[in-house]
Amino acid sequence: MTLRILAFGVAKEIVGGRSVTLELNETPTIAALSDMLQIRYPQLKALASYRLAVNNEFASATDVLHEKDEIAIIPPVSGG
Amino acid sequence: MTLRILAFGVAKEIVGGRSVTLELNETPTIAALSDMLQIRYPQLKALASYRLAVNNEFASATDVLHEKDEIAIIPPVSGG
Amino acid sequence: MIDIKIDTEPLSLQTCFDKVMSPVAGGIDVFIGTVRNSTKGKKVVHLEFEAYETMALQEMRKIAENIIEKWPVHHIVIHHRVGVLKTGEIPVIIAVSAAHRDAAFTACRYAIDTLKQSVPIWKKEVFEDGEVWVAAHP
Amino acid sequence: MIDIKIDTEPLSLQTCFDKVMSPVAGGIDVFIGTVRNSTKGKKVVHLEFEAYETMALQEMRKIAENIIEKWPVHHIVIHHRVGVLKTGEIPVIIAVSAAHRDAAFTACRYAIDTLKQSVPIWKKEVFEDGEVWVAAHP
Numbered sequence: 001m002t003l004r005i006l007a008f009g010v011a012k013e014i015v016g017g018r019s020v021t022l023e024l025n026e027t028p029t030i031a032a033l034s035d036m037l038q039i040r041y042p043q044l045k046a047l048a049s050y051r052l053a054v055n056n057e058f059a060s061a062t063d064v065l066h067e068k069d070e071i072a073i074i075p076p077v078s079g080g
Numbered sequence: 081m082t083l084r085i086l087a088f089g090v091a092k093e094i095v096g097g098r099s100v101t102l103e104l105n106e107t108p109t110i111a112a113l114s115d116m117l118q119i120r121y122p123q124l125k126a127l128a129s130y131r132l133a134v135n136n137e138f139a140s141a142t143d144v145l146h147e148k149d150e151i152a153i154i155p156p157v158s159g160g
Numbered sequence: 161m162i163d164i165k166i167d168t169e170p171l172s173l174q175t176c177f178d179k180v181m182s183p184v185a186g187g188i189d190v191f192i193g194t195v196r197n198s199t200k201g202k203k204v205v206h207l208e209f210e211a212y213e214t215m216a217l218q219e220m221r222k223i224a225e226n227i228i229e230k231w232p233v234h235h236i237v238i239h240h241r242v243g244v245l246k247t248g249e250i251p252v253i254i255a256v257s258a259a260h261r262d263a264a265f266t267a268c269r270y271a272i273d274t275l276k277q278s279v280p281i282w283k284k285e286v287f288e289d290g291e292v293w294v295a296a297h298p
Numbered sequence: 299m300i301d302i303k304i305d306t307e308p309l310s311l312q313t314c315f316d317k318v319m320s321p322v323a324g325g326i327d328v329f330i331g332t333v334r335n336s337t338k339g340k341k342v343v344h345l346e347f348e349a350y351e352t353m354a355l356q357e358m359r360k361i362a363e364n365i366i367e368k369w370p371v372h373h374i375v376i377h378h379r380v381g382v383l384k385t386g387e388i389p390v391i392i393a394v395s396a397a398h399r400d401a402a403f404t405a406c407r408y409a410i411d412t413l414k415q416s417v418p419i420w421k422k423e424v425f426e427d428g429e430v431w432v433a434a435h436p
Binding site for chain 3: 311312315319320321322323324325326327328329330331332334335336385386395397399402403406407410
């Protein structure tokens with residue numbers, strides 16, 4: 001399956017763009033996706049923290065992803 | 081001595097005007113003045129509370145008054 | 161900076177904001193009192209505010225000075241209106257700027273709470289069938 | 299009433315106030331974030347705010363809905379600006395009206411505190427000699 005992942009703030013600079021595409025052989029959990037992202041973009045590990053969002057909601061580690069999901073890397077927020 | 085006493089809010093209605101004048105034989109304390117006012121205007125006793133101010137400051141019971149002092153009856157405040 | 165005013169003219173939110181705005185401020189908290197259209201279910205026709213002006217200005221200044229001593233705030237504005245006010249009009253505006261929002265919120269809250277306890281200003285509620293000085297009687 | 303907005307245009311304090319104003323309100327608390335001219339002694343040239351807009355709007359709405367559940371407030375406005383902001387400009391305005399001031403203050407404080415924790419908006423500080431995404435790194 002193909003997953004398109006949006007990136008914001010510092011994550012946009014780490015992945016080198018507003019979004020990245022990952023090709024996967026299986027349907028991953030959020031935890032598995034996070035591991036894959038960290039292998040591909042080791043600088044993610046240097047962040048104070050980051051979360052993944054699925055379809056505009058913060059996701060849990062055990063959530064399972066689906067083909068059309070809108071996934072986003074959410075680095076530490078700093079609005080306001 | 082002559083004391084002119086300003087009245088505000090409900091106190092203005094109780095004493096019947098923006099100020100009243102009291103003629104006294106001696107220099108009273110705030111406590112004594114308060115007693116005199118309550119005898120002359122018994123409705124003051126029906127208030128939730130009231131304080132006296134001297135020269136724009138809340139006064140204490142033992143403060144002694146002087147001829148030119150600006151005295152005011154301060155019923156419960158309700159600004160804001 | 162402290163800016164204290166008692167005015168018979170309508171108060172201006174923008175003016176209060178502009179006065180506390182500062183390039184070293186990160187947060188501004190503003191409290192705006194407004195005239196409610198009813199009290200305990202009774203329709204309020206209008207309100208009348210009366211101040212013992214010299215003492216009220218002095219007490220308002222004391223509040224602002226205490227705040228500057230207690231919390232790291234930059235500017236404080238306390239404007240109070242007097243005279244006849246209709247529903248939706250503004251009796252009081254308090255604005256506080258600070259580098260960090262915690263001080264701005266805490267100081268603004270302290271200012272309105274203390275103003276309501278110690279500043280000699282009185283409010284009369286006028287109903288269709290009578291009027292009452294608020295808080296005067298138990 | 300809940301009014302949520304993310305805008306590239308300057309935010310209007312008067313608009314936010316007018317939206318929460320209500321004849322049943324007795325108190326309105328407004329928090330205004332402002333861009334400080336320095337961070338840890340370093341001069342800030344400007345800020346850039348970026349939002350994950352669909353999710354940010356949804357998170358802002360959740361904050362407002364939680365507030366209406368938790369406290370007796372009438373109206374809540376949360377407006378956030380994105381794009382390039384200079385010193386003195388306004389990234390965020392939160393306004394809350396309530397019958398009594400306690401709820402207005404508590405809700406407004408909760409709104410800005412929660413927004414800063416959970417709403418996907420990011421701020422980049424641009425200095426004369428570099429730039430940094432705020433809070434990104436430990």
